[in-house]
Structure formats: structure tokens, C-alpha cells
Amino acid sequence: MQRFNTPFPSLMCLALLLLLIACWLSGIDEALFLQLNNLSQLFPNYLWGFLTTLADPMVAPLLVFTLFHRNPLFLRAFFIAITLALISNYSLKYGFGIERPTAILKPDTFNIIGPVIASPSFPSGHTLTIFTLMALISSWYQKRSISTLALTLAAIISFSRISVGAHWPSDLLFGALVGCFLGWLAVEINSRLGKEVPEKIMLTTYFIALLTGIISLINKTPYPSGQWLSTAVAMFTIAYALKSITELLHRQKG
16 A cells, blocks of 8 residues: 655644544534634734635635746646645535534624624634635645744634634534645645656646636625735736736747
8 A cells, every 4th residue: 555655744743633522522513613713803803804805715825826826746736635625625615515614603792794604613724724725835845944934824814703703613623623634635646646747738727727816806895905916816816817828839839
């Protein structure tokens, strides 16, 4: 049996799993949510709006794309990760069907930033997305300093989902757990696909990025303090995708 090519983040996944089990068994999800949401009011709302935009399931992937658009092997792993994250997020959300804090708690008992979201709560899609991407980067480089920085940023950004009143703590823990696994899995799958990425696949990849960038530019984020980031990332994505498509087409023409 072939062993894994990429070290599995066993300690991180185990810690998240134990915290999730403890959260469930102790029944403190609601009380912890209220405490953390109240604590977050020590900081301005625009900070949490900006941080939560960093984990937006459209903005966060586009930001990573702009940073790694010149690396075909990474982009292949990146699109594997995003595909897995999308499938996992929606199947788990609607599979569990757990209601959000806004559907259970009285509005005057906690702070709400941005719109009231009606979709199921478990897991947090923002948390799953940012942890998938940060775990992808961590597994790609396999350096402790990069892993520590990436996963710490993911945790801080994910906390914003409690701050804006959108998710329970258990939503974040499960999203982080799934995201860590998917980020590692994407790199592991990618390592078994060879070190050559056909130009047709890269061309398709850049066209998908271009289309997504255009959609992101048209759509507005529900958090005004993060709108400039969303717009900037979309514009950079469009520019880099067009540049890469042009270069590939010229190369194919010889």
C-alpha cells in the first residue's frame, strides 16, 4: 500500500475534533457564542466586517489565485481543494440542517453585523473555505513557520463569524476540521497526478478564474468595510487571468 506523499496534519485535526466533541458534550455552544460575541464588541464592527470578507467563499479563493497564478502545480491543487470545499460545504450544511443563532436567539441578546442569513449553519462555509486554503498552503510548503502563520490567520479570520453573529462555535470548529483535511487531501491528490500540467487544463483554469473574477466584481459583499478588498481582488484576478490566457494562446500559436 502506497504511503501518503504529504504529512497529514494529525495534531491539528485531533485538537479540533476534541474541541468539537467537548463543545457538544458540555452543551456550551449557545453560552460560549453569547460570551464571544459580546467580547468581540470591544473592537469596531468594520474590523469584523473586513475580516469576515477575507474568508468569503469567493473572495478568499480569488485572493489565493492572485498570489499563486504563476504556479501551475499549485493551481491544480488549489482547484482540487476548492472543488472539494464547495461539495463538502453545501452537502454538510443541508445534510445537517442546523439553524443559525439568528433563527434561535432573540436579536437583542447579541450583536449582528451585516445581513441575517437564512441558510443552515453547520459548518461555517467561511471557516471551511479559509482553513482549506490555509491548510493547502501549509501542506504545500511543509514549513512550520508558514503553517503556524497560515493556520493562526485562519483562526483569527474565522472568529469573525461569531463576531458578526452568523455562526455557533461548533460551526467554526467543524468547518476548521473539514478544511484542514481537505487542504491536505488536495495536495496529496495533486502529488499523485504528476509534475506536468497540460496547457489545455491551465487555459480552462484561467478562464474559470476570469469568469469568477467578473462575477465577484459585479456582486457586492454584504459587509461594506470589506467591499474595497472584494473589488480589488476581483480586478487583480481578472487582470492576471487575462494576462495568463493571452500568454498561453500566444505560446500555442508558436
